[in-house]
Amino acid sequence: MPLPNRQTLLPFLRWLPNTSRRSLGNDLLVGLSGAILALPQSIAYALIAGLPAEYGLYAAIVPVIIACLWGSSWHLICGPTAAIAIVIFTSVSPFAAPGSDEFIARVLLLTFVAGLFQWLLGLLRFGALVNFVSHSVVLGFTLGAAVVIALGQLPNLLGINVPSQATALATLLNIGEHLPETDWRALGLALFTLGLSLLIRRLWPRLPALLLGLVGGSLVVLLLPERLTAGIALVSAFEGRLPPFSPLQFDLTSLLQLLPAAVACGMLGLVTSLSIARALAGKSQQFLDANQEVRAQGLSNLVGPWFSGFLSAGSFTRSALNLQAGARSPLAGVCSALLVALFALFGARLIALIPLPSMAAGILLICWGLVDIAGARSLFRVSRAEFLVMALTLLATLLLELQTAIYAGVLASLFFYLKRTSQPRVKFWQEGEEELLRVEGSIFFGACHYLQQLLQRSDGERVIIDAHHVNFIDYAGVEMLHQEARRLQAQNRSLVLRRARPQVIEEIHKLEGAERCPVLFED
Known part of the structure; x- marks a missing residue:
């Protein structure tokens, strides 16, 4: 150094x-x-x-x-x-x-x-x-x-x-x-x-x-x-x-x-x-x-x-x-x-x-x-969730001790942030026997339950996740994809990640290795 x-x-x-x-x-x-x-x-x-x-x-x-x-x-x-x-x-x-x-x-x-x-x-x-x-x-x-x-x-x-x-x-x-x-x-x-x-x-x-x-x-x-x-x-x-x-x-x-x-x-x-x-x-x-x-x-x-x-x-x-x-x-x-x-x-x-x-x-x-x-009017026009955070912080400032109000505002802000990231934007469309889901966001522990529910509702023979916009996946996300891929295999169906980034593929392979990985990949 x-x-x-x-x-x-x-x-x-x-x-x-x-x-x-x-x-x-x-x-x-x-x-x-x-x-x-x-x-x-x-x-x-x-x-x-x-x-x-x-x-x-x-x-x-x-x-x-x-x-x-x-x-x-x-x-x-x-x-x-x-x-x-x-x-x-x-x-x-x-x-x-x-x-x-x-x-x-x-x-x-x-x-x-x-x-x-x-x-x-x-x-x-x-x-x-x-x-x-x-x-x-x-x-x-x-x-x-x-x-x-x-x-x-x-x-x-x-x-x-x-x-x-x-x-x-x-x-x-x-x-x-x-x-x-x-x-x-x-x-x-x-x-x-x-x-x-x-x-x-x-x-x-x-x-x-x-x-x-x-x-x-x-x-x-x-x-x-x-x-x-x-x-x-x-x-x-x-x-x-x-x-x-x-x-x-x-x-x-x-x-x-x-x-x-x-x-x-x-x-x-x-x-x-x-x-x-x-x-x-x-x-x-x-x-x-x-x-x-x-x-x-x-x-x-x-x-x-x-x-x-x-x-x-x-x-x-x-x-x-x-x-x-x-x-x-x-x-x-x-x-x-x-x-x-x-x-x-x-x-x-x-x-x-x-x-x-x-x-x-x-x-x-x-x-x-x-x-x-x-600034308050602009916030109301742009984001009602952020305006609610501002209003909650204002109310906490008037009713609580001020340092407590700061922490309350930060927690409220984090709550709305996690709520947004826990439900990433997903677009659906059908191509014959294939069902495609484009995920625009990270696959992390907070979003796993939401994405798993969407995957379990799909009924195509090949369930394809367009992962081009997925920049990050954590252990919970990897485990969820492996679990869903095995569930689909038991039904003679498959889970495919299309256009996944190299770092995402690498993380998914770490769990069981490339040879035993139940998730398929396509360019």
Whole structure:
């Protein structure tokens, strides 16, 4: 086995030497745009995850730099995401109070375990496993996560204090009980922030609407008399500094508790990241190494928690901005992370001026961006089975814990896939005493019973299977064909495979040898 070369261990050496002063200047400008977009989003996602605001900035620094340098995509930008943030919150909050030191320690441990799972998948070249999480599962989960996140922010938007709940339904019922306690000043401030952001997005779509909306809400609190703004909660203040070193606390009980959520988050992060990377690679005509990208995602989440960064994945908005703004290399993402680091160091005081109702309004705006109505309609038109998988995942997201909803969606998707493959398309026709069946699909254990029933209903002297479209046959399929061939021999009839591929013939002969094989073959 050849030893890996320097470019395999340090893949950024493939493009870094080609960087010029001009391309570096361009990537720096693109990175500035990305940092402006990342600042409000990262803070919002940290609050969704139940973490202090600064942890959103920390997650947009070290993990982003590692994913950009070790990844395969030129334009993919990682960082905290809304869907993963809400899974983290619902997974860890039953074991520790959100925002507490124990909660933070468990979130960082979950991130490390998810990163280890991702990195091992890439190391073993099992990146294709993420394909088992279908687009319909991701779409249903994203729609459900948008609802869950929005419900979770309603207390901040209404200015009420409601304890966190495990499911969306429980949260909704709990908010309903406390609705009479609504602080109308907090609600008015949230609506102002939301309206300002929507107005900016409508009139000046190139401007950072979310950031300007938060600035507008903060100015309202600063400029209005204190008697009108007293009691409106602000984002917790923190000391401006670079991501601090955070030793992880490896505890067996915590590891076992967090393992299911870590695997779910790891899979969800990989599906999101690879989907975005493939879409961008198609537009930029770039070759994408999926396994290298999986390893990079894993490495970023392995190293990130040691520097206070919680789980990161591909961000569609930041990645699309990266491509549209003309990024020349992954250095644009690195520049974006370094600019976020400068803000974390020198701009901490500004974050403490943001009112929580304004931040809740900004998060609602992010939630609306997660709702893909056009995608759901397209799915309904193309495949009712996939639409049902999406609907089941959405329902599970609202009624169950989120990591359980992901597994439920994957199982539903696999169920419909196996149902389709267990009944391959078979075409029948009669030619004299011969009955022909053209099988279009694999002959494997799941399809054996269906195909055996069709063979037993046939009454021709020669039952011919046109196997030209059969690419794979397993032991159960071979045994079934031998069994049916012997049954037909006892009736002075025969089973013939026509135009079978060499690998299929070889597998059928393995059971008893070519001399004793009861199945006949024709070209």
